[in-house]
Amino acid sequence: MPDLLIELFSEEIPARMQSRAREDLRRLITDGLVEAGLTYRSANALSTPRRLALAVEGLTAQSRPVREERKGPRTDAPAGAIEGFLRSTGLTLEQLERRAEKKGEVFFAVIERPGRGAPEIVAEVLEAAIRDFPWPKSMRWGSGPLRWVRPLHSIIAILSDEAGAQVVPLTVDGITAGDTTRGHRFMAPDAFRVTGFDDYAAKLRRARVMLDPAERDSAIRQEAATRAFARGWEIVADEGLMAELAGLVEWPVPLMGVIEDRFLDLPPEVLQTSMKAHQKFLSARNPRTGRIEGFVTVANIETPDDGATILAGNQRVLAARLSDAAFFWENDLREARSGMETWKKGLEAVTFHAKLGSQADRVERIAALAREIAPAVGADPDQAEQAARVAKLDLRSAMVGEFPELQGTMGRYYAQAAGLPDAVADAARDHYSPLGPSDEVPSAPMSVAVALADKLDTLTGFWAIDEKPTGSKDPFALRRAALGVIRLVLGNKLRLVLNDVFFSSLPANAKSALSVLSADASATREKYASLSKIPAAQLLHNELIAALFEEAEKAEPESKTVLIAAYDPEIVAADLLAFLHDRLKVHLRDQGIRHDVIDAVLAMPGSDDLTLVVNRATALNAMLGTGDGPNLLQGLKRAANILAQAEEKDGVEYSFGADPKFADTDEERALFAALDAAEPKISAAMRAEDFPAAMAAIAALRAPIDAFFEAVQVNTDNQILRRNRLNLLSRIRGAGRLIADFGKIEG
């Protein structure tokens, strides 16, 4: 049972690609080996910036011989058929066997493939893996045709057992596999030979290479934490950066540095971002001051001066970077204190989307929307509008120009510097939230107003120009925006009538789109421009619209959508609401509310009020989970089915006139009484939005309905009784419809 060691030694592999590459190498090789008839006990892939390695243990030395039998044509078959069989098997007529079968004598081909040695198979599989390796980006170098992530220099491929090690015979475009590699680029550059994985790993360690990325990772964590602890600091967690750091070094040497006093007044986010983006430093926080006061850089080398030169150099580079940041910060503060007028003006020059105008246009729309939404979220309309006008100004600041990921964060600092109320400043920071599904949802009214306006404008904007997500394509992150709206509304229990928002926001976006369309010279577009100045209401019945639609459809299909959004927002709004409902189902599924329950609720009026929808669905979901739930559902459905069949057969609708005086049995009378009691309760509870009470009231119908169906035959020969019973069923259906469309619920 030999062990296999593979090493692909190259120039520096990008850190972000190493983890995938390890997995790909393991998969390609082990799949290939197994497919070729070998088995193995375990396989482990490792990497450093300069090497991908794979250790396969307990590989079989030979693949099993394969014997394959194929039945051919009868021996008296036409010559053509026999020739075809020979071609397909690669045998000659003499090599075929003749066997007597029931229907006569038949040719058989017996193909025997002997077992193959592991070296031959490994060579084949490894060459294929190298040639087809799925790097996200690969390159050529020199004059060769080979592609790899960066130039590939050498290959180790050895099979080793008790008897010794054997190099796998393989040459790929001039690189011949062997048993030698090199250590650390600077500390141990000489080549050395290895006899197997243990020898390889041990010698690499001596040659200052830590092969296992997990070991490098934990070494960095430990050493960084220890060094920070010595100063009473703690390392600011950053998993993304940590993973990258382990992929940038073969021999991690964390060094701790101190940030100069003159930079400590910079916002901590600026320090952290600048150090991370430019220099891949970990930040160290002083828990006593809450400030970031130090950094850890992870060097790749041990030096005679214990890293003093390296640290001094890094410190200098950091000082230059932070001087830039301080320069941006001070300039930005000056602009902020003077009212941010330049930035306001500057937003006109920033395109948001070619069809939706500039960031300044967008701010106008968001401001109007924030004002509109404000009462529903408990914010002051004037302040909400002001907050919306301030929220995007930092996009023009030098700091955000340098570090786009600081948008919002800087907005808050600059709004504070401008002397604006804290709530406005907080809204500038928080209006992008929530971004991810685990992101916190803002709760301050002003932040909620601007955050909602921001996301709703995005949604209505892209819906107005017909740029909706399709399949896996969602370039404008509209699903995320929709989820953001849902979480903002539900998290704050807001009663927001979305259609109202859509009807004002869609035309506003369409107007922006029209003015952009009209900026180009064509005659059609000029017509749009002149038309778009007329208020939408007057245009609805304007004959010109019809002509315009026609022309637009011919000229540019998307202009038609824009026009619909402008003049007939209902169509687009309905589509957008359906999109939000889809996202809502996904969101609620994670909270245990079934999609069919939501569908049953969405069929009710008010489905554009998401909080209402969820309250209804929650109560309904709970009721369906109680003892009465399933039976009640069955009863309601049975009533609806019998009614539907009778209505179809008779061609009439049974909806009115059930009369207790035609009640023939106690069960009928009891059902009349129960409905008389339940209907007003359900209606009142629904009006009061006391959904649990409504559910309790309808659940009280369960027993009378069950008893009714148990004892009474609806379709009796007595037409008067039948009609009365059908009308009674329609009262059951009606009671259900007060709550939801139970027909949509499965089960």
Place this chain on the structure above:
Amino acid sequence: MTSPQTDQGAGIADAGARATPGANGPRCFQDVILRLQSYWAATGCAVLQPYDMEVGAGTFHPATTLRSLGTRPWAAAYVQPSRRPTDGRYGENPNRLQHYYQYQVIIKPSPPDLQDLYLGSLRAIGLDPLIHDVRFVEDDWESPTLGAWGLGWEVWCDGMEVSQFTYFQQVGGHDCRPVSGELTYGLERLAMYVLGVEHVMDMPFNAPDSPIPLTYGDVFRQTEREYSRWNFEVADTDMLLAHFRDAEAECARILQAPAEDSAGRRIPMAHPAYDQAIKASHIFNLLDARGVISVTERQAYIGRVRALAKACADLFVTTEAATGTTPGDVA
């Protein structure tokens, strides 16, 4: 062999320490350049002189852009003055200049030991990789203006980017076969680091003990101020727009000229046409600095320059400079 170590225990507080101490290190800006020149000359590169036109980077020199095309082997090194009008800071920013120098090495096909050759050049200017932390950090290079891209790294020394290291994959829309290896050093930044200077204008240009010692500022402070003003405030944009169109038209006209001259000799004119593409590119940069190019127009302008560069590349690959073999080279 290691450099003498005089910086023992300098530690954290001594942030301004010279990156590389030692009597053998370079003493001034021109020393760094001269050492690079000697080093690359010794490796066998033809040491060329700067191209005599305004360019944004050393890559624009035809010795790189055009010579990286075709099959003919090539090895050249040169200093290239580079102009980036938008980076002008009136000579006040310690690290930013509208006119600076790049050192450029281009070798085709890229030799297998290019990384080692490069590290040798760092040693030559006093950066010993046994004391410093030299790292190759992923950085893919792309020039939308030249229709070019490649894979490689930025080379970090103690956390500072000191060079760009690229294996060209495509130039002017043509696949590079063979692949050229390109090294670009930002000379001012590199020299400031080696010399331990905080502000570019304070950097000694010639030896500090020369009879007339000159700093970088003595040479360039005034020009930085003058060009910053001209770039940002004065350059005549209407005229520049006209020049852009002229360069574009002339480039096209040169490329459309018949391959044969009046005497019937085949003389395609890839280089004169490429000069016009360079010119258009620089004029675009000037217009950009004047703030007259909107975001949407930007892409269109870059596309126009790229079209010129590609057309020049298309012509160049048909010429002897691309397809021939160097004298003495056993093809």
